[in-house]
Amino acid sequence: MQNATLPPNLPRNFGRYVPKKILAQTNSATVYLADDPKRVHREVVLKVMSLAISQDDVWSDRFSKEAGFLGELEHPAIVPLYDFGIENEQPFLVMRYMRGGTLADRLSNGRISPSSTCAMLDQISDALEFAHHKGIIHRDIKPLNILYDEQGNAYLSDFGIATFLDKQGKITGPGTIGTAVFMSPEQALGQTLTEASDIYSLGIVVFFCMTGRAPFDYAKDASPIAIMNQHVHVPPMRLRQVEPGLSAGFESVVAQALEKSPAQRFASARGFAAALRAALVNSKTAPSSPHQPGNPALLPTDQLSEDDPQAIWVCKFCGYSFQGSQQACPICGSKEFSKSSW
Ligand SMILES: Nc1ncnc2c1ncn2[C@@H]1O[C@H](COP(=O)(O)OP(=O)(O)O)[C@@H](O)[C@H]1O
Ligand SMILES: [Mg+2]
Numbered sequence: 001m002q003n004a005t006l007p008p009n010l011p012r013n014f015g016r017y018v019p020k021k022i023l024a025q026t027n028s029a030t031v032y033l034a035d036d037p038k039r040v041h042r043e044v045v046l047k048v049m050s051l052a053i054s055q056d057d058v059w060s061d062r063f064s065k066e067a068g069f070l071g072e073l074e075h076p077a078i079v080p081l082y083d084f085g086i087e088n089e090q091p092f093l094v095m096r097y098m099r100g101g102t103l104a105d106r107l108s109n110g111r112i113s114p115s116s117t118c119a120m121l122d123q124i125s126d127a128l129e130f131a132h133h134k135g136i137i138h139r140d141i142k143p144l145n146i147l148y149d150e151q152g153n154a155y156l157s158d159f160g161i162a163t164f165l166d167k168q169g170k171i172t173g174p175g176t177i178g179t180a181v182f183m184s185p186e187q188a189l190g191q192t193l194t195e196a197s198d199i200y201s202l203g204i205v206v207f208f209c210m211t212g213r214a215p216f217d218y219a220k221d222a223s224p225i226a227i228m229n230q231h232v233h234v235p236p237m238r239l240r241q242v243e244p245g246l247s248a249g250f251e252s253v254v255a256q257a258l259e260k261s262p263a264q265r266f267a268s269a270r271g272f273a274a275a276l277r278a279a280l281v282n283s284k285t286a287p288s289s290p291h292q293p294g295n296p297a298l299l300p301t302d303q304l305s306e307d308d309p310q311a312i313w314v315c316k317f318c319g320y321s322f323q324g325s326q327q328a329c330p331i332c333g334s335k336e337f338s339k340s341s342w
Helices: 057-072 103-107 112-133 194-211 224-233 248-257 268-283
Strands: 018-025 029-035 043-049 081-088 090-096 146-148 152-156 312-315 320-321 337-339
Touching: 018 043, 018 103, 043 057, 057 081, 057 090, 090 268, 103 146, 103 248, 112 152, 112 268, 194 248, 248 268
Parallel strands: none
Antiparallel strands: 018 029, 029 043, 043 090, 081 090, 146 152, 312 320, 312 337
């Protein structure tokens, strides 16, 4: 029976799971907080593939692959899958509800501390390396796909576009799938991918954590093609160009993760995390003031206003800019924007 306090437009049950509210809506899926009535007091997350694309073989295949990957990846820092089902031709995943929000939420006020960054990287790199050892490349490492529990532990999620390495340890075929801001140069070029591609994306995530912004300047052109072009051709900013208070150790570790050539990056995700932790231990950095937006071009958060169609808006999270109004950033999915002062 429907609870009178729920929004009237929530769909019926999926399998035995009862949606309670929408947590997120993406291009391919709706993510609900739901009840599992067979379990006492257990809330779960339901990720339901959108009706429009559930007829599409490529997307359906991706969705069941995601279930397969999650089923195989039992790890303390990977969001656990509880169930997979199909209701009225709509496939759905049932996962643990991560109550601590996303890393994107934490970054929406600016950078996070180096020690919080290291704690996140320790956990996520462990999860990523576990996936890599199983021959799985994530391909969409970004703050929206890093979730937290109530105790502040970070978990890797969303294996929706992950794929297997072949027997030679390479991914072949088109690789330009993922999120432009976090894409490795080889991914942007659609080239062969290795584990090093995920390490580059994690390097961009760490840059965001420590500075509150991306290591490239999107002021002139923030189209996905221009962003990908920068990954391929433009040297990333050094960490201390944005945050001069950070140590040289942090700067060189992040720079190594962001090397254009995959061979010059860290050999493993955990190697990256260990190097950042060593830099933290050696750091003589003066404590930096928390929650300051790293991008000086941004004004304090404004509300998108319909009456100003000429305004240029900048995604507060990834730096993507656009004119007019948008519900969510088309690059990283964030819903927080600032009015540009450019
Ligand atoms: N297990 C979960 N617990 C809490 N929130 C979640 C969970 N899974 C997803 N979400 C929320 O839904 C968003 C989209 O989920 P995701 O699996 O990344 O979908 P997509 O594959 O469409 O990107 C996440 O960024 C997060 O905000
Ligand atoms: Mg996602």
